Every structure is written in C-alpha cells, then in structure tokens.
Amino acid sequence: MALSTYTTTTGFLLPSIHSAPPFFTQQPHPASLSIATEQWIQIILKYARHRRLFTVRVEDSEVSGNDWDEILRNERINRKLIPSYLSYILAQMVSQKLAVYEPPKQDRSILIYWRLPEEWAEVLYEWVRLLEALWFNSIIHSQVSSTGNLNTIMTFYEITDPPVESPLSGLPIPLLRQAITLLSKSNRAQIIAISEGEGVRFFPTTGKA
Amino acid sequence: MALQKFSKSVDGTIPIQPLLYNDEELSASQDGVGIYDGLQKSPLHQSGTVHVTSQRLFYIDVLKKASRSFYLELSHVSQTDYYAGLFTSSPKVTLHLSSDNFVPEESTQTGFESWECEVCAYRNPPGLSPSAARICGLCGVPRSLPGKTSSSSVEIPQSNATSSLPSSASTSVLPKHPREPSLITCPACTFLNHPSMRACEICATPLPKAAGDPHIAKSIPATRPATPGFDDNDPDSKTIKLSFRRGGDKAFYAALKRSLKGRAWEVAPSNVANDGVRSGISGIMQAVETSAQNRDINMSNALEDLEALMAKAKDMVQLAAELNERLTASSTTTANNPYSSSLSLLSSTSTEPEEATFIRSSLSQLGLQMENTPVTLDMMKDEREWMEQLARELANVLQGSAKANLPSSAGGGMMKERGIIALDEVWGGWNRARGVALIPPSTFLQVVPLLPAFTNPTITSRSLNSGLAVLHTPPYSRAAFAARVCGLLALAGPKSTTEIAQEEGMTISLTAEMLNIVEEDGDVCRDDGRCVIQENSKDVLVLGEVNWWANLFLGYTWDGQQ
Numbered sequence: 108m109a110l111s112t113y114t115t116t117t118g119f120l121l122p123s124i125h126s127a128p129p130f131f132t133q134q135p136h137p138a139s140l141s142i143a144t145e146q147w148i149q150i151i152l153k154y155a156r157h158r159r160l161f162t163v164r165v166e167d168s169e170v171s172g173n174d175w176d177e178i179l180r181n182e183r184i185n186r187k188l189i190p191s192y193l194s195y196i197l198a199q200m201v202s203q204k205l206a207v208y209e210p211p212k213q214d215r216s217i218l219i220y221w222r223l224p225e226e227w228a229e230v231l232y233e234w235v236r237l238l239e240a241l242w243f244n245s246i247i248h249s250q251v252s253s254t255g256n257l258n259t260i261m262t263f264y265e266i267t268d269p270p271v272e273s274p275l276s277g278l279p280i281p282l283l284r285q286a287i288t289l290l291s292k293s294n295r296a297q298i299i300a301i302s303e304g305e306g307v308r309f310f311p312t313t314g315k316a
Numbered sequence: 317m318a319l320q321k322f323s324k325s326v327d328g329t330i331p332i333q334p335l336l337y338n339d340e341e342l343s344a345s346q347d348g349v350g351i352y353d354g355l356q357k358s359p360l361h362q363s364g365t366v367h368v369t370s371q372r373l374f375y376i377d378v379l380k381k382a383s384r385s386f387y388l389e390l391s392h393v394s395q396t397d398y399y400a401g402l403f404t405s406s407p408k409v410t411l412h413l414s415s416d417n418f419v420p421e422e423s424t425q426t427g428f429e430s431w432e433c434e435v436c437a438y439r440n441p442p443g444l445s446p447s448a449a450r451i452c453g454l455c456g457v458p459r460s461l462p463g464k465t466s467s468s469s470v471e472i473p474q475s476n477a478t479s480s481l482p483s484s485a486s487t488s489v490l491p492k493h494p495r496e497p498s499l500i501t502c503p504a505c506t507f508l509n510h511p512s513m514r515a516c517e518i519c520a521t522p523l524p525k526a527a528g529d530p531h532i533a534k535s536i537p538a539t540r541p542a543t544p545g546f547d548d549n550d551p552d553s554k555t556i557k558l559s560f561r562r563g564g565d566k567a568f569y570a571a572l573k574r575s576l577k578g579r580a581w582e583v584a585p586s587n588v589a590n591d592g593v594r595s596g597i598s599g600i601m602q603a604v605e606t607s608a609q610n611r612d613i614n615m616s617n618a619l620e621d622l623e624a625l626m627a628k629a630k631d632m633v634q635l636a637a638e639l640n641e642r643l644t645a646s647s648t649t650t651a652n653n654p655y656s657s658s659l660s661l662l663s664s665t666s667t668e669p670e671e672a673t674f675i676r677s678s679l680s681q682l683g684l685q686m687e688n689t690p691v692t693l694d695m696m697k698d699e700r701e702w703m704e705q706l707a708r709e710l711a712n713v714l715q716g717s718a719k720a721n722l723p724s725s726a727g728g729g730m731m732k733e734r735g736i737i738a739l740d741e742v743w744g745g746w747n748r749a750r751g752v753a754l755i756p757p758s759t760f761l762q763v764v765p766l767l768p769a770f771t772n773p774t775i776t777s778r779s780l781n782s783g784l785a786v787l788h789t790p791p792y793s794r795a796a797f798a799a800r801v802c803g804l805l806a807l808a809g810p811k812s813t814t815e816i817a818q819e820e821g822m823t824i825s826l827t828a829e830m831l832n833i834v835e836e837d838g839d840v841c842r843d844d845g846r847c848v849i850q851e852n853s854k855d856v857l858v859l860g861e862v863n864w865w866a867n868l869f870l871g872y873t874w875d876g877q878q
Binding site: 112125127131136143180 | 842876
C-alpha cells in the first residue's frame with residue numbers, strides 16, 4: 108500500500124500517486140475524478156516543461172515508444188491510461204486554458220501551454236533584447252545601451268531554430284504566432300512578409316525609450 | 317318424373333355422414349320407406365332408408381345402394397302434406413316440388429372443391445353446401461361467374477354420358493323460348509342441323525359453330541323425348557311421396573318440417589351469416605371480430621376448470637389445518653401422559669408417529685406443509701389485519717418461526733444464512749411456501765413495508781441503483797456495508813468484486829451493485845481491468861474486472877517534481 112515517488116530515466120520525479128493503479132482509471136465518483144484529473148494535468152504540464160514537449164495525442168497512451176511513455180504508462184504496475192480517460196483529461200486542460208487543440212477543430216491532440224502565451228511573449232521579447240545587446244556589444248563597444256533604437260527583423264525559423272540553444276528552441280509556430288500577436292498588441296512587435304516567408308520586426312519598448 | 321327431374325343420384329354405399337356438406341346437419345332417419353313418383357309407385361325405390369338433413373333429403377336403397385340411392389334438395393320443396401294412413405295404407409308424406417328456386421347444376425358440382433376468392437384471395441375450404449360455396453367465406457363476395465360458365469361448358473359431354481344425372485336439370489333455369497334449339501343451317505345443302513352437330517348430317521360439310529352462349533349448347537338433351545314432353549302444369553308430376561311402411565312417420569315429418577322452416581340453404585354458411593352486410597372491409601372486420609369472440613368464449617370455458625380448482629383451494633387449506641391440529645393435539649396428549657397410558661394406548665402411541673409422519677409428508681407434497689396454514693383474505697376481518705397477518709407470515713418465511721419445532725420448517729427462514737436477498741426471490745420463496753392461495757406481486761409489495769414491525773433483527777427493503785429491490789438486515793444497510801468494505805480494504809489491501817462477494821456471501825452482481833453505492837459515497841475508488849497494459853498471471857486483475865481500493869485521492873497532495 109505504501110506508495111512512493113519514482114524518478115524516471117529522464118530524471119523526472121513522478122508523484123507517489125502515479126504508482127497507484129486506480130490513478131489510471133477514470134473514477135465515476137465526481138470528487139475523486141476531479142482530484143485525479145487535476146493530478147494528471149499537473150504531471151503532464153510539469154513533464155512537458157521538463158522534456159520541452161509541446162503536444163500530446165490521445166493515442167500516445169496506447170502505443171509505447173513515444174515521448175510520453177514514462178507518464179501515460181506505468182510498466183511497474185502494469186497500468187496505462189485508456190484513450191477515453193486521456194481524451195477527458197485533454198478536454199479538461201483545454202477548458203482550463205492550459206492547452207488548445209492543435210490543429211484546431213479536432214480533439215485528438217493538444218498543444219500544451221506549459222508556459223502561457225503571455226509568458227512566451229515575454230520570454231521572446233527578453234530573448235530578442237538580449238540578442239540585440241550581445242550583437243551590439245560585440246560590434247560597437249558599449250557606446251549604445253542595450254535598449255538600443257535599432258529595429259530587429261527575424262524570421263520565424265531564426266527564432267525557433269537558432270544556432271545556439273535558446274529557451275525558444277523548438278517552439279511550435281502556432282504558439283510563436285500567438286506570442287507575437289500578444290506583443291504587437293503592446294506595439295513591441297509586428298508580423299511582416301519577407302522573402303523567405305514570414306518574419307517579425309521587434310520594436311524597442313515604448314516605456315523605456 | 318318429378319323424381320327424375322329433381323333428384324340426384326348418390327352412392328349409397330357411403331355412410332350418410334361423409335355425404336353431408338360441412339355445414340349440413342342430419343336431423344332424422346327412418347328405414348322401411350318407399351317412394352312414389354307423382355301418384356305412381358317408383359318401382360326402383362320401394363325399400364330404403366330416408367334421412368333428412370338441414371338441406372337435403374336422402375334416400376338410400378336397401379337392395380342396390382350404389383345405383384338406386386339419390387338425394388333431393390329441400391330447397392325445391394314448396395309444400396308438404398301429411399297423410400296418416402288408413403287400414404293397409406301406410407302413412408305418407410307428400411312433397412310438392414317447384415322449380416322456381418332451382419339452383420343451377422354447375423355451382424353444386426363445384427361446391428366440393430376449394431377455391432380462391434378473387435377479391436380477398438381467401439382460400440375457401442371444400443365441402444360446403446352449394447349455397448355456402450357460392451360466396452367467399454371471408455369477405456362475402458359472390459364467387460366470380462366466369463369460372464362457373466367455363467366449367468359448365470366443359471361439362472357438356474359428361475352430362476350426355478352420365479345417364480343418372482337428370483339431363484333436364486339445367487333447362488329449367490333457362491327462359492322458355494331459347495329452349496327451342498337454334499338449329500344450324502348447313503351452308504352447303506341448307507339442312508337444319510342439330511346444334512350439337514359439328515358437320516352436316518346430310519352432306520358432311522363442316523358446320524359453322526352454333527351461335528349463342530354455352531347454355532344453349534347445354535340444352536341439347538332437352539330436345540330428347542323425355543324432357544320436352546314433361547308438362548309443367550301437371551301437379552302430379554311435381555310431387556314425391558314417402559310411404560312409411562314401418563312407421564316413424566310422425567317424428568320424421570316433424571324433422572322435415574323443421575329443416576324446411578330453417579331454410580339452411582338460404583343462410584350463408586359462416587359465422588357472419590346473420591349480419592346482413594358481409595362484403596367489403598366491414599365484412600372482413602366482422603368476420604375477424606366474431607372469430608375473436610368465439611375464441612374468447614372457448615378460452616373462458618377452458619379456464620372454468622381452473623377457477624373451480626382455485627375455489628377448492630380454500631377447502632384444502634382448511635383440511636390441512638384440521639389435520640395439523642389433530643396431529644399436534646394427539647401427539648401432545650400422548651406426550652403429556654406417558655404413564656397413565658394403558659397397553660392399548662401404548663400400542664397406539666407407537667403407531668401414531670408413523671401415521672403422523674405419513675400424513676405430514678403427504679401434506680408437504682401437496683404444498684400444504686406450513687406450520688400455520690396460509691392466511692387467505694376471507695379468513696381476515698379487514699384489509700389491515702390481513703396485511704399484518706401476511707407480514708407475520710412472511711417474517712416467518714424469512715427468519716424461521718420462533719418455535720421452529722416442526723421438522724418441515726427446519727433450517728430456519730430464507731434469510732437465516734443471508735443478510736440480504738432480492739425481492740423477487742423472496743416473492744417466489746414465499747409463494748412456494750404457501751403452496752395455495754398465492755400472493756400477487758401487488759399485495760406482496762404492500763406487505764413489504766410492514767415487515768420491520770414483525771422481524772427481529774429488523775428486515776427492511778431497499779432499492780439499488782439498477783432498480784433491483786432487496787430485503788436486508790441492518791448489517792447490509794448503506795452505511796454499515798460501506799464501513800465494513802472500507803475496513804476490509806484497509807486491512808487486506810485492494811480486493812476485486814469477486815473477492816468481496818465471497819467475503820460477504822453475496823452474489824457477484826449484487827455485490828457490484830452494493831459497491832457502486834459505496835463508491836458513490838466516495839469511500840472507495842476503482843482500478844479498472846481495462847487499464848491493464850498486459851494481462852499476466854501475477855496481476856490480481858483479470859481483464860474486465862474491477863479492483864477496489866480505499867479512496868486514495870481524497871486528501872492527496874502533490875509529492876512529485878516541483
């Protein structure tokens with residue numbers, strides 16, 4: 108009966124409840140169900156952040172050999188989430204605005220907001236400013252502050268797949284687009300068309316300028 | 317002559333019953349009868365048996381049954397006279413025949429085969445009387461005529477060949493003038509040929525076909541000497557006399573009069589006969605309705621026996637009660653004074669238990685073994701008391717009687733071993749225990765709420781989620797059962813439904829129902845077998861089964877990665 112936490116091979120610390128077989132069953136009792144679902148959402152969000160995963164599909168629990176093996180299945184107690192319960196959990200995440208269905212208009216796979224789009228927007232903007240500062244500092248010595256007036260233009264590809272690992276590496280385009288949209292609402296960025304497709308122009312913060 | 321005209325020959329070697337139509341009934345029979353054709357004795361029909369039926373008069377000759385027997389449609393009889401007899405003259409019955417309502421031959425002959433109605437496609441059975449066979453038995457639509465005429469035209473050669481058939485029969489239906497055969501003029505020699513000729517009698521030139529309908533062709537025999545000479549106006553030629561040489565005339569005449577009055581040949585055959593309108597949908601509906609009514613009547617007749625048996629049940633109950641009382645009384649007296657018994661009494665006591673056992677076993681075989689005889693409504697003064705008595709009786713059935721001194725009631729009640737029992741099982745068991753005067757479910761349901769007052773420990777009823785109603789003792793109430801299950805799970809770890817069922821001594825389905833209720837209260841949580849990755853022998857779970865755990869979600873706090 109004594110349940111204990113468990114550290115997976117990827118270094119993720121699973122909660123003790125993950126070792127309880129009833130955790131994998133969709134409980135008919137409403138209170139139990141809401142608690143269990145809440146724990147599941149926590150596990151999924153934390154694991155997604157841990158592994159930098161952005162999508163979960165309903166069928167991920169059925170077949171082994173994908174990123175979610177350690178979470179949606181527990182070989183030690185011989186249990187797995189059945190698709191109907193996982194689908195219920197995903198729906199709960201979407202309704203709590205912790206995820207969206209991606210692609211839209213279906214309910215088989217979701218885009219996980221382990222950072223909310225607002226948080227992503229801030230991360231993006233900070234990263235661009237940091238980049239500008241580094242670039243600037245390396246060329247012209249310290250004359251211009253890191254709040255420089257230069258307008259930076261970057262392609263989506265440059266953001267999601269930079270040569271140096273960044274917090275934004277592998278960010279899905281839909282999520283990036285949402286973050287930029289949020290930035291453009293505060294006049295800090297603007298989506299523009301460039302030769303290689305879509306790009307974004309970043310503006311200096313009006314408050315700081 | 318009248319005899320030849322109206323009678324039809326019949327094979328008298330056949331017994332009379334098979335000769336009758338399905339809707340025909342035999343009214344009376346008399347032997348030693350001779351027939352007068354008109355005023356003359358008919359020499360061939362002087363000794364025979366006559367039968368009168370609802371539709372016909374049969375004469376079966378004693379000597380030559382096959383050739384001389386005949387029958388006569390009563391529909392031709394317009395009037396009858398009775399002559400009581402004088403000295404050597406036998407009593408006689410005179411039948412005045414008329415051809416007014418003469419029925420064409422052909423329909424009679426087709427009456428003995430089954431045919432399908434053109435309107436409703438109902439296959440009419442064979443063997444009905446001619447009048448009945450003319451209309452469809454279901455929808456009442458007359459049988460289509462084309463079939464008739466075609467069959468009559470086919471019969472032409474036959475009517476010539478069979479001498480026994482009165483050849484003039486069909487002529488009488490025809491109007492007077494076309495009875496003169498339309499002769500066929502030979503196109504070569506102008507000889508007027510008989511219409512039946514195919515080639516000219518003189519020059520053998522093929523003749524054109526006779527003009528006109530087949531009835532004219534049918535009337536050929538009428539040109540033969542016998543029939544044209546027949547005088548319609550001669551009253552003697554239209555009478556037949558039955559001479560009763562061996563008496564029985566009065567009874568026979570009465571039967572004949574009855575048959576004539578009944579006019580069965582005019583009445584349609586089937587059950588809708590009297591309802592006038594018989595055609596169309598309403599006719600069909602009526603036919604169906606009437607047959608349903610008949611079925612009802614038959615059914616209620618059949619069930620009368622059963623009701624009579626039910627009425628006897630009360631007597632049986634009384635008898636059983638008396639027997640029981642007597643047996644108990646005698647056994648107690650012998651038990652009370654064992655010393656005062658004389659030798660004869662001793663011998664009787666030694667035999668009595670055997671008799672008693674025998675009688676009691678017989679009673680139990682009859683389903684009357686109950687210690688207290690079944691309570692029936694008529695024993696009770698009012699409804700309330702009746703219900704209470706029933707509740708008391710049911711309590712006995714469930715928990716065993718307080719005394720439990722009879723071997724037949726050994727083993728206690730139905731709930732002696734079990735704390736919970738489905739309502740239907742109780743009902744069945746109770747009625748089996750009663751044996752007679754069974755309790756209907758409605759009464760049973762009225763009695764159940766009264767049970768707690770008469771039972772110890774209290775038995776109450778309870779409805780589970782699926783609608784299954786059960787009777788249970790206090791340990792199986794909602795709270796008590798939940799507490800027990802939780803204790804078991806806490807003590808022994810997770811258990812499957814089957815294991816809990818074994819533990820509680822209940823059926824698996826009932827256990828599952830109970831556990832679902834416990835789960836509703838949030839005391840347990842489930843581990844569904846469908847979530848198993850791979851079925852293996854080590855796992856307690858079989859695919860599809862449910863394991864029960866104490867609820868480990870309530871009060872859980874996150875202890876994983878931050």
